[in-house]
Amino acid sequence: GNSVTQMEGPVTLSEEAFLTINCTYTATGYPSLFWYVQYPGEGLQLLLKATKADDKGSNKGFEATYRKETTSFHLEKGSVQVSDSAVYFCARNTGNQFYFGTGTSLTVIP
Amino acid sequence: EAGVAQSPRYKIIEKRQSVAFWCNPISGHATLYWYQQILGQGPKLLIQFQNNGVVDDSQLPKDRFSAERLKGVDSTLKIQPAKLEDSAVYLCASSLTGGYNEQFFGPGTRLTVL
Numbered sequence: 001g002n003s004v005t006q007m008e009g010p011v012t013l014s015e016e017a018f019l020t021i022n023c024t025y026t027a028t029g030y031p032s033l034f035w036y037v038q039y040p041g042e043g044l045q046l047l048l049k050a051t052k053a054d055d056k057g058s059n060k061g062f063e064a065t066y067r068k069e070t071t072s073f074h075l076e077k078g079s080v081q082v083s084d085s086a087v088y089f090c091a092r093n094t095g096n097q098f099y100f101g102t103g104t105s106l107t108v109i110p
Numbered sequence: 111e112a113g114v115a116q117s118p119r120y121k122i123i124e125k126r127q128s129v130a131f132w133c134n135p136i137s138g139h140a141t142l143y144w145y146q147q148i149l150g151q152g153p154k155l156l157i158q159f160q161n162n163g164v165v166d167d168s169q170l171p172k173d174r175f176s177a178e179r180l181k182g183v184d185s186t187l188k189i190q191p192a193k194l195e196d197s198a199v200y201l202c203a204s205s206l207t208g209g210y211n212e213q214f215f216g217p218g219t220r221l222t223v224l
């Protein structure tokens with residue numbers, strides 16, 4: 001099948017802590033992988049993406065590496081800030097088939 | 111550059127009533143998507159248009175949901191009649207040409223069916 005599985009939340013971290021949100025996918029073919037972020041009261045925004053194996057997407061201090069051998073695209077940030085509090089969605093796209101994970105809510109406390 | 115516009119932002123109706131949502135994509139974007147996001151879940155694709163043609167509507171409940179994009183620009187999504195389980199946020203997104211291109215999302219319409 002085709003699906004995206006991501007770590008369940010909610011996740012609560014202290015400011016400057018290390019963040020990992022796990023994401024694994026199943027897909028036929030070679031999907032592109034994405035992380036979208038939804039800040040409170042706003043629409044989804046693309047955070048980063050990777051289009052082929054071993055690519056690393058990065059933005060705003062967040063990184064994720066496309067691991068074909070483990071079918072994973074885990075999101076990491078070395079030092080989170082209060083402003084990173086949001087819901088994070090992993091997604092994959094194979095051609096016209098676009099699938100999102102269920103989202104992981106992150107709250108960063110000062 | 112203006113983003114994806116949606117209206118209304120909020121709608122409350124009773125079950126068995128009808129409702130329509132409107133989306134104006136980013137200018138020049140050929141591909142338009144409608145998603146349903148139920149509370150606590152990720153967005154689920156309902157329908158995808160390429161210009162004014164339907165590319166994928168396999169997850170659209172066609173007995174009650176319909177969508178159109180007659181001139182290849184604006185789009186409307188209609189629910190008739192609504193059920194309680196249709197309560198969700200309806201998201202519209204657009205991309206330049208679809209495929210692997212980034213999708214830009216509108217703010218969504220929050221529908222509550224009582």
